[in-house]
Amino acid sequence: MKRLMFFLGLAALLLSCSEQPRGILSEQKMANIIYDVTLASNCMMTRGYMPHNDSLKKKNFEYVLQKYHVSPAEFDSSAVWYSQHTVKYEHVYTLVITKFQVLQKDLNAEKFKDKEVVRTKIDTINLWSMPRDFHIKPSKVPLLKNQSRNKIPFRIEGSQLNLGDKLLMTFLLNVSSADKATKQRMWIKVHYFPDKTDSLVSYIKNDGKWRKYSLIFPLSSTQKVKYVEGAILDCTLAKGKQHADVDSIRFVHISYPTPKIIPKKIVKHKPWYWPF
Incomplete structure (x- = not known):
């Protein structure tokens, strides 16, 4: 009996030592x-x-x-x-x-890698807030609100744009052969952070014929845009007569569901006559 009590006591002691207080x-x-x-x-x-x-x-x-x-x-x-x-x-x-x-x-396994936002559709957002047409006439009458001296500049803030967007601008342009401005052109310049730029320029004919211009400019997929500047109509010197018409201006940025490799370019379409 004493031996049994000894073993029971020893077992209880071992059990108490192994238990977590x-x-x-x-x-x-x-x-x-x-x-x-x-x-x-x-x-x-x-x-x-x-x-x-x-x-x-x-x-x-x-x-x-x-x-x-x-x-x-x-x-x-x-x-x-x-x-x-x-x-x-x-x-x-x-x-x-x-x-x-x-x-x-x-x-x-790159489990914690940031996931890119997947767009499920193509988003097209308007960027143009100025008038859609400009008429530059050889007149001494004061210019109207939507008239200019052969210069139609624009500027878009980078906060409106996303990485990898495509800029698309289209418009109709007719520069009279009587227009005396020199080296007329359209251009666009993208300013990226911190100090990189990318640009595109195309010279314009003053032959009195309507042409459609299409500007395609893909933005960087890795660098954020500070701002975009440019001019639908610009020139080196604007002395003498200025006579030009711009119509149906459209400027948008397009976001694609998946990245697309698109070259930047300005397309001059064949001349045609505006049916007034």
Whole structure:
């Protein structure tokens, strides 16, 4: 009987030693806290913060404890208890190592790579806010609101544009043979951040014939646009008579569902006669 009582007491003692006391964090919660604190510390170092920056370390540690609703005293007492129970401690660090292995696998698979916004349809948005027609006549009468001296400039802010958009401008133009402006042309210039530019220019004939012009200009898919400037009608010198008509101006930017490789160009269509 005494021997039986001895073995029962020994079993109870061993059982009590193996049980985790109340108030001690579970192995999984300890592993989660150690993992998050270690990850935060490594992120600090990759961002250039010195490893001995104690104030940042303390803030990271406090944030992680708040995340898991654990007080510093609870964590400290749990850390002491686990340090005295090496088998349990090994279990915790096995869980931590497993979590880092999973993270490495996800990083290798680019699981956290930013996903591009997929457009499901072609979006066409108007950019032209000025009049759609201009009439430049050889007259001494003061110019009307939609008239110009052989110069029709425009400017579009980059905030209206997306990466990889295509700019499309079309208009009808007739420059009279009596027009004396020199080197008449249309042009467009895109200004990218920080200081890159891209441009396109086409010279215009003054033969009194209507022509349709189509400007196609794909934007960079990697650099943001500061602004776009240009002129439907421009010239080097505008002395003497100026006589030109511009009609049906259309200027849009097009966003495609998938990237398209489109060359920039200005197309001059064959001359034709406007049926007034």
